Amino acid sequence: MALHEDELRKLINCIVxxxxxxxxxxxxxxxxxxxxxxxxxxxxxxxxxxxxxxxHLCCCRDCFEEFEALVAILRAEQGGQLDISG
Amino acid sequence: MIERTNEQWLSDLTGPPEVQAPALEDLRQRLQRGIFYYLSRERSDLSHLATHELNHMAEDLAQDATLRVIANLDSFRGDSRFTTWATKIAVRLAISDLRRARYKDFSLDGLTAEGDTLPATSDALASNHSPNPEHATERSDVMLKIDRALDEALTERQRQALTAVALQDVPLEIVAERMGTNRNALYKLLHDARRKLRQHLEAQGLSTDYMLKLFED
Structure with a gap:
């Protein structure tokens, strides 16, 4: 299989x-x-x-995406943006 | 909406119907608000959807998430607030649904076919635009070695998974489903693939530091 340079960079980063x-x-x-x-x-x-x-979060995009989403919701809640009390 | 401690949530959600029903509704509403926030504020790929469409999505997801939370109550360990734990379950459900929708047409067969249409190595090398000819030659040489290492060091299954996840950015969850395995097992398979590839390249004198430096922009 022949790789493009951008794919190669992704692969190297993945190995790193x-x-x-x-x-x-x-x-x-x-x-x-x-x-x-x-x-x-x-x-x-x-x-x-x-x-x-x-x-693990550095190596796993799936887990990191879920982590980021959870943090975003918690921060919104702390900032009163979810209107939980209603 | 009543503020509850972790113990109160557990007690109310497992209590008699007159106590359980309002607790379930509070939980559902809470999850719906969190999901709606995520869909409307954190997902630029959904920005084309109208508010009522996002609301409808959040409503459906919150309903499913509430059922899943109830089905998994026994696994709550109390390490966080109950609502954070429940939101974690809702987030995972929502993101899983979005991933499945986005990659509904993805297939590993398609991946192989697309791989076949990738440019030949000579074309890939021709796209190696380095201003320094020696540097370009060095990069081309390493590219060929990495290319070869993928074939020599990895099993077909490892190569397929690594190509999908690392090169094409397909979520592990989707690739795992298509490969008939689960995310955890796929993560381990990828971990082994990365390690084998690293060892194979290092045995040829290609350290990751060297390769990173060689291919930095």
Whole structure:
């Protein structure tokens, strides 16, 4: 198979972000996502929290997309944008 | 809407009908608002939809999410607020639905066919626009080695998964469904593929740092 340069960059980045064998899989990451999202929504830095979850999020777009969505909703809730009280 | 502690949520949602019904409705409304916010404010790909259409989507998703939350109550560990945990379930459901809709026509067969139509290596090399001829040659050489490594180091299944996920940006969830596996198993398969590819390339003297530097913009 012949690769374009942009595909090659993606592939190299994908290899670079591969992690050690003892890191989390999607299921284990998902179990901790709510707790992590609350902390990040409160202003904590992702890098300082649960490094093994953070590592997984760097490698897994699916989990990261779900994490970002959850944080966005929690922040909107904190900012009164969801009108929960109604 | 009543504010509840985690214990109150669990107690009300599993309580007698007169207590459970309002708790279910509070949960559904809460999830619907969160989903609507996500669809309307965080998804630029849905910006063409009217507010009532997004509302309808959020309503359907919140209904399904509420049922799923109830079915999974036993797995709530209390590490976060109950509503955050429930929202996590709703978010996953919503994003899964959006992924399935977006990739409804995606097939692994199509991926192979498209792969066949990729330009030949000589064409790919011709597109290697480096101002420095030596640099261009070096990049071409490494491109060929990486190209070869994909065939030599990986199984067909690993190559297929890596191509879909890493090169074509297809979500793991979609690829896993098409491959007849689950996301977790696919993640592990991809993890092995990345590791094997890395080891194969490093054995040829191609470190990731070197390759990153060579192909940086």
């Amino acid at each position: 972000t591969s992690h050690q064998d003892d890191c989390l899989d999607c299921e284990s990451c998902g179990q901790q996502l709510d707790c992590l999202a609350e902390l990040v929504a409160q202003g904590r830095s992702l890098d300082d929290l649960m490094p093994e979850v953070t590592t």
